[in-house]
Amino acid sequence: MISRFLLRLLALPLLTLGALPVAGQALRTPPKDPTATQCLLLPLDPVRRADRSGLIVEGEVLDARGFWDANHQRIYTAHRLRIYKVWKGAPGATVTVITEGGTVGLDRQDLTNTLRLTPHEQGVFFLTKANFTGVEQAGVWTPYGSQQGFIRYALSEGTAAEPFRKYGRITPAFYAAVEEAADGHVSREVQPNQPLTAALQVLSRRLARRQLALISDLGPLSITAGTGEILTINGTGFGSSRGTGYVAFRNADDGGATEVKPQDSDYVSWSDAQIRVRVPTYGLEGKTAGSGPVRVVTAAQEEATSAAPITVVYAVSTVQTNGTNEIVRPNHINTNNRGGYTFQPAANFTSRAGAPEAFQRSLTTWRCQTGVNWELGAERTGTVAADDNANGLGFDSGSQLPDRVLGRTTSYYQGCRRADGTVVFTVKEIDMVFDGEQRWQFGPDQPTAGQYDFESVVVHELGHAQQLSHLILPGAVMHYAIGARQVSRELNPASEIAGGRFVLKTRSFRALGCGARPMLPAPLVTVAPKTITAGQVSIEWTTTAECFVQEFIVERSQDTSSWTTLDRVPAGGASYRLLDEQAPEGRLYYRLGLVRPTGEIDYTGPQLVTDGSLALNKLELFPNPVRYGTPAQVQFLTDTDAILVLRLYDSVGREVGQQVAALQAGYNVVVLQLPAGLRSGWYMVRWNDQSGHRGAVPFVLAGQ
Template sequence: MKFLNKLALAWGVCICSFPSLLPAQCLSYPVPIEERVERSDAIVLGSLVGQFPFEDSVGNIYTLNLLEVTAWLKNARPHSLVGVISAGGVLGNRANVVYPALRLHYGKEYILMLEGDNPAFGHPDFRQSHPWMLQSLAYSDSQGALTLEKGKYHDLYVLSPKTEAEMFTLISRLTGQDIVDPEGQPFPPRPFVEEPPEFQPVNGFSPSTTNSGTIVNGDFLTIWGSGFGGAPGDVFFPNADDGGATTIATGVSSDYVQWQDDTIVVKVLEEGGTGTFNVNGVSAPSSLTIAYAHIAVNSSFLNFPEVTRQRYYLRDMDGSGGYQFLYHTPGFADSAAARAAFERAMETWRCGTFFNISYGGTTGATFADDDLNTVQFGGLPSGVLGVATSRFAASGIPGSCDQFNTVWCLEEIDVRFATSPGGGFSWEWGPALPSTNEYDFESVAAHELGHAHGLGHRIASGEMMHYAISNRVAIRAPSANEIAGANAKMAYSTVATCFNPSNCGNGPMTPLTAGNCALPVELTFFRAWYDGRDVRLEWNTASEVGNDRFEIERSWDGRRFERIGTVAGRGDSFESVDYTFLDPLPVPGLNYYRLKQVDFDGRHAYSDVEVVEVLDAPPALLLYPNPVRDVLRVGVDRPGWLHLYNAQGVLLQTLHLQPGTHDLNVQHLPPGLYLLESQATGLRKRFAVVGG
């Protein structure tokens, strides 16, 4: 802790949770299937045939996922197309990629539970061209979709994988409706027939441990075997967003760097997780480990012939080297416990990777693309604990700073949390550990800030960026792999880019250091004055995070300071706190004072120095503690000789002291009364030695 004197590509990432210590995707809490079915206006079975981005009135980008309807499972319409709205999308050099936003992929079938049409929200072009078509969000976002894979539908949390017959029976029982096709005819469940693999077995791959979402050649996966064919197929990886319950293949054709009959070179998509991948159904001979995942931008901007994966850069957007958060009011700004937990999470990343993020006050601004980095409660789908939305902007210069020299920058970060976890659970704000009925807010905040840092989900149980967390569990510190991933992002974000776009701040991010990474105690003022007898010190803090104590230090030459007292801090506080301290032993002339603020973890910072001139100060001789057992602290304000006498007046010791506080060992003295006399001032003080 330190003293503090007074494109838009938006990447949103969530944290999800699951009760009874069961895993949950993206750290959201589970929504019962009964609730999802009951509150859905419509339920469809369909597959993706097109994706069309649009933005709302405040700059948030969404995607209209056009689905061809195979069957209606609730409130059937006579239509074969529906539009399912998900948060995120790409618009030229602008985009949103949002977690836990629903992500639909080509080549998959889904059962989707839809909230219902909102005529004021949706893709405006389709509102005009297809006014009859339902455009709807999925109820409870990513929990509103069940993915069909190998003959079974996979639910994120509640349901075990179920066949189509089982799902149809369950949903019909809950709705009381028949399953029909778009023409209104009965649609029976289809039997699953597993098709034989298209290719020969995979012989091997390299490396065995790699990173996903990157554009580093050394991270690309090389697969060798035979019979792969001359045209690209698909490499399916375990889906890190659901713990590998389903598999996922990249939808970006340029991710396949090479595809030959005996060799494939592929960039692992950012959602790819640890586990066994397959080439169109043929499994690899062993598991692939994903050490860390980087969030990537998939765009053709600028001058790419096709959509291509690109990295983005952290920048100096606040004039102090990075990004400054504002707490939303009313709401988040009013919760001292939430603010303290969030700032502990911030300090974890600030001091773990020197990620330059800070806090800077409050705002009434709502969730929008507005160049403000906000932290707020509310506005989340049912079942979601937290979402971090990072907004990016892209700029380039044709012919020089384009393609892989295009500059994508993190322009804005917004973080939202559920006011309460729901489901009968509550937040544990910390620093205590969560109980069975609690989710750990600091863990959720640290996870979201990991996404803001540029890290995607992993399949790595017990680690911060693992796709899931449970109640009663605290994961407040990143693992070594996650630190490595964040440091890799910092490494290329803190050096010069091809050029400095005007919409990307003041240049590369300025990394913090071990000396300034601790979040500040916000010191409003510190002053000292002489009242004719003592020097009085006063100071005030506007906020404190992890503040254990203040140590008051004094010097007579402005160079060598000694501690003269300690005042306890407030720990975590977001209220104005006043402090005072009295120095009864100033010396004639100049006295120098400073505060040493010490965190619970031992890190410390110093205040500015206050100078007080003392004129005609009466002499002083201080002794403490009194009675004393072993070491007597002796304070004098003038140089000179001190004489130590016993109760019979026998001189026992003579010593010469300079102004200041000194330790006098009295362990060798028998219990009884003693006298110290200052030859310079004539002052005498008695003290008692007590036995051990």
């Protein structure tokens, strides 16, 4: 079924970009269809934008510094902007520009449909005085309309683009168009734009040079982004090494009007005849790679474009750490003690006829096809979009949303560094805000002229909450654009369902450390194994609004690596109990497997049940004696993440081996690494962790 659906998707034509507008007219002329959106942006009238802007400047982003507001609820990013030209206003050589969202330490907030700037980006900024609650207002600016307040330059191509508009080369005609939009104000040069001049000179030489690079083929043509999947590009003339060369994908966030360059870490290999690169969802400017032709620019500034396009069938969201620049796929967790997330609507949402019902249908669409665990809860008070440990839902009030934005989702990420040094980002909270003045069709009827289908919009935004990014794939819910009267309420098996399942099975349903409890696969609410008496363990679990499950498998393990099936229980209830009447002594783990209609099995994280024989922060080794050739395992129950150091001594006190293991909070099993050629006899394992716990365990090695 999925393969047939994928073929149908691939047969759909990609959106084509119209002819480039005349530079002198582009800022005045709106797109042909004023109801079309990019994600949930509506076209912003250029005249309105210029009128509402106190500063219109050409500038370069020098840096980015995330900070909390005064209430420690919202993260913003401050950027110093070097000014090159001015059309309106009287700035100095630099100004400070504030954007919503960003990173402070290991806390991060990402907002959909919101401008994100990175150092060294250039373009034309339409700026208005910043007016964010809890943020110092004096002398700071923000782009009017957020994403639509910035015409971004592509220096390597010498072009400029913004949502809904793609310009030609950056020429005097382009600057004349900006001047016209600034009510006829003549531009004033503050300082020469040397980076732009240098980039245009390089481009001119590249266009004049005979192009020797050639892409012969690439694959796979159907691929995913943000998952680590590798695209192989074959051809000639790429150069023996990458150097300053790069691969460029179409930008899924704007339908391919601009390009996305991978991070340095995304390149796997580069030779004269072949390039292997991961398809990113967090490129150099934080953008997502989408469907379309792929371009290669070599270190010698030779260029090649693939004849065949790739099709990105789903894209998994990723975030980047500060400092180390690691790219991480976030995972959902159990925030509500009911398996996942509870969305709490504001009064202006519950009072809007049809809105709660449309949102509930949208939740069910995802929950009953991917297994993501979320629900609609009771009404809440307070500000919707704030880091307050509540998943808010509401319509905007005042200027909460930027001009011409239908709605947006905020994902609040909390990172931690595990004992092994790697970073985990969990989705600690999700907020959604929608335009309260828009003409919505709340369904289940179809939208009429001028209406936007609320359920289609919510299903799309819930895709972002599911941690999926935009696609250039008409017919997919996560396609970057939606128009008035368009209905897109059904998930595609090859795109949203496959992508959502990938996120859940590889991240969210797994215990990834740092103390966060993994999400329970829906429709589970609780799973509670407990010892009744010696040799008897009761496994109890509850569900709600059951769907997408046929039966439950109850399994037991003593080491979390080898599992024994105890029973299979048909679905169809709400409260379940199974008694394990032959539970072995010692430490036991239990888990549930949910058998999906497709035959796939989603497992809960292992849960420890102990008879009290294993003490906290104490090490045990089994089997003991250890037979040569049989793995020896160290068991350790810890109340926090830890680094465990093991030292092996022989009978005369000589150290004969050492190993270090990263532990997660809870029960851990570590294979003891015995040096090759170790003789039979008496040995001692001495151990310690960074919290000061220490001890020693003797054992006998037999059979050598």
